[in-house]
Amino acid sequence: MPDAEGPDAPPDGAGLSEPERRLLAFLQAATAAQDETAIAAATGLADDTTRGGLQRLRSKRLARVEETSTERRRLTTRGRSAVDQGLPERRFLTLLRSRGGSIPAADLVAGPFDEEERAAAIGGLRRRGLLAEGAPFRLTPAAADADAPWPEETALLAVRDGAADAGPPAVVAGLVRRGLVAVDRVVDRRWSVAPDGADLPLTGLDRPLIGALTPAVLASGAWRDGAFRPYDVRAEVPYVTGARPHPYLAWLRQFEEVLVGLGFEEGAGPLLETAFWNADVLFMPQDHPARSIHDAFSLIGTSGHPPDPALLARVAAVHEGRPVDGATPLSRGWGGTYDPVLAARPVLRSQTTAVSARFLAAHPTPPFRMYAVDRNFRREAVDATHHLEFAQCEGIVGQEGITLRHLIGIFRSLAEGIGIRDVRFRPTYFPFTEPSVEGHVKHPRLGWIEVLPGGIFRPEVLRPLGIDVPVAAWGIGVMRLAMVALGVNDIRDLYLDDLARLTGGRL
């Protein structure tokens, strides 16, 4: 957005508060520097408002100040007492004379002096040679001529009267030390307009200044006649956060869009599955090391139901290496006897391939493409790269003529869909696909990572389900892809409920 005035546009009067504008107007009109008292009187502003406003004008370089520092002496409470009743040493002299020139120490203690005055009285007479050493207290002969005012008494009176010269500095300093006189430093400030403020236009002095735009201001229409006090737009503001999409969930959603764009329709299946749909129908042997790849969670207190008997019979046939629907055997199968009781056992789904199986069992019309991005569960220890609850992106493509070349082509497209061009493949093993392939993609930072496992569904999977076209299938570890895309180093961080991280920082 273009900035009409630029970032350093010169201020005008509209940038000042009402008191500031009044003060500046006064200074602009004044012919000489003025002290704050005079300025307050002339502008009608309170003393505090005047001082604060002048200081703000100074900080804005619109006013300047000349400061003169002077000292002023004044009597303290004790000093006023000394003027009224006499210095302690004068009063002690008078007491001694009234007692014939001598007084026991005990009488002095019981007399009209506090402890501090007593010390000052004794010390003051002795310094002047008017009090003899030793007890009792006795006046010296010189005391007979001691009626003339002492320099301290003269100085006290001068301070009382505000005389500029209170007497010899040493005498005055002695009175200050004795706490009879105090010295105040007085700063005299005289304000005048600064060059930047001399010609500053001041408009709308007659218009009320509006701070917050309140409902009352709006309702009254006062905003029409007032001027808005501008804010310091560089001032600190409160910290606010907002809700925004969860980064992992948002990434999954984007990934789904790639698949939808490639013509895939979404499928779904339950997280709690029977062993039949989770494994058996996928030609995973009931008792074989291949099954241990998917070491599933079993559950307490639930029981499942066997599938459609006809389907169960066909799946049992391929497991046992018997013909399906009267045809020759598709393979020698896994041998042994298929156990339908095990087939009904509930498990937490260990692979989204179960979703594919349910999709195929519904006899989709070729050509079909299905995907499912969902959670699965396997009995794995949780660490930075493994989670017992992980997400897979299942995908199948079924139509006449689908081959391994198409699977590789789709993998390359998926990789390109997330911005990766280098893909390599190696053989792998899944009980339900043959050939089985594992795609590795080259990440610029992490190097080659394994993310694209898939294959062509075995006839032992398709035939019992009544599918008579080849089907390419895969189950991508999308959490690993998400870690790469989001720069996450620990898979556990994808399951995120930390509000500080979800609401703060760059998305």
Added chain:
Amino acid sequence: MPQATLSAARLLAGLSPMPSEPELRRILFDTKAELADWTGDAVRVEVTADRLDLLSEGGLRSLLDGVVGAARGLPPLAVAPSDPTLAIDVDPSVAPLRPAIGGVVVEAPAGAPLDAGLLEEAVRYQELLHATIGRGRRVVSLGLYPIAKTRPPFRYTLEPLADLRFTPLGGDIPVDGTAFYRDHPFAQAYGAFGRSGDRALVLRDAAGNVLSLPPVLNARPAGEATVGDERLLLEATGLAPARVADALGLLLLVFAARGWRLRPVAVRGTAGTDDGRALLAPRTVPLHEATIRSIVGVALDASEVERLLGRARLAAGPAPGGWAVHAPPWRPDLLGEVDVIEDLVVARGFRPDEGILPPTFTRGRRRPESEFRDRVSGLLLGLGLTPIATPVLVARDGIAGLGRDRAIAVANPVSELYSHVRDTLLVPLVAALAHNVRYGYPQRFSEVGPVVVPDATADSGGSTRYHAGIMIAHERAGFADAAAFVEYLLGALGTIGVREPARLPGTIPGRAARVRLTGETVAELGEIDPAILAANSVPVPAVWAELDLAALWPLLAPSGTA
């Protein structure tokens, strides 16, 4: 992945050209094996679960020979004629415990009897097979016996433990069967598979010597193979003939690869006699040119197919429409035609540049239910609720702390942190409150995710439902906050619910409600019980609401989409 540590010297002896470590790593990358480590003589290899043959030195060497061109086709298999004295008689009492039994005799080449290296590899591989294909000896167990220390034929019977007396392998003094089954750690681990009441499975020779108590332990001396032995009986018992054949086929690989001769062993039972020859014969799988093209997507001429099969150490003979492919007994993974085609593809190598996209377009779309969930998520975001994402598996403590007992428990959890399947989002939402006590308040967050509720009508006994959960926590949070959010959401979805009082675990009595829509509960809400807040060190009141999207969707879905 299954793995094993092999001897580099024994694996690579005489291989030409000899691969360097990077070369071996690259070669194996293109197969179903992977070089995990190579330190000194120890080569650690991982393989896919179907290629256990590659975890033997002989099996992996056979593959390497094919890759570097040192050998092609079926590895040589020296099979001797049957010997009528080499037989295993099976008593009918055995069948209920171990219905499948098989055996084969392996005979050393002249002047090259059993050496320490081969014995060590055979024992190691035997245990590997026990752990994998044998499922801890329950499905299959294997034994090796020196023929010279026995008198064939052999006999399996079920005998009273009290009548048994033998010296267990590794021991020096004879023990009786009862004491062995009671005290020996192997008996405690595997005894259940070979025992029926007070009787146990026993393999004896014609002289009555105990060879072993399958599947637990061999006996001395008849069951103790030693360096210098020239003939060994390899025997397997199990639950299914196919598994027994697979296991024996793999174990004999160790010896066949070293030039040992194989001799069939007949198994005589009540159902008749199996002469044992099938175990040693190459397995034959039909292969059709049309099937290759339909799977690989590339037309390969006959010579190319035969060259690739030879490289994969398979043999091919002509057959109508293609070939009859012969595989050695240690390739139980070759179940049918597609498995052979995979070998062919692996030998040819995966070629990224051959990738093409399917020729027909289809219309992609998400499920309407997913779009509905996204719509709710968008509304929650618009309300300023930060979305969180948490696992479905939750901690037992989290469930118990809310006073809920409906959640399905995992029978075999790996951690107490993931011991139950959540049936409500209240569990992770409360956990998130506890995790964020230092974040400050107000806090407003939500989760849209799956829960699993017990459901006797479902296939698996539980239904997966998507819920949308809300948690609001601040100094003045109260029931009205949650109710207002629920009303807004329902209103935005085009409906109105009826709120009615409810007692809901985890909430304050009298401050909780259900929301019903056409009689169906579509939401629950309430103020969180202060005892829960205190237990989680949450210093402010909190309110929760949870919409059952699975219940809402059928009620709100446009006609024909639910």
